[in-house]
Amino acid sequence: MTSAVIGSIAYSLPPSCTTVVVNGIGYQQCDNAWYQPRYVGTTVQYIVVDAPR
Template sequence: MAAAVTIGVSAAIIGSTVASLPPSCVSTIVNNVAYQRCGSTWYQPVYSGTTVQFVVVTAPH
């Protein structure tokens, strides 16, 4: 009897914003800009008042 396996895949859309990141993200600085890299998805922190949010960006060069 074969078991069914469902794998959830979540693609991050460039320009979308999230309020928090998974704990596995790595802080990376490229060209004096701070990013968070979570697997293959890159985020740049932005401030909305005193709240930090993260915008999905293309991988920096």
């Protein structure tokens, strides 16, 4: 598996991801990659972001 590029979009995530809430924002952590969900209409896209602090 290649590492995720910051700013890229994923339309689905592997089942091994966990939800982590940082400063009131829910992120999905999948191994070393972090994703922030973004809703476009009724579709969820996951934006690759830096690890939140």
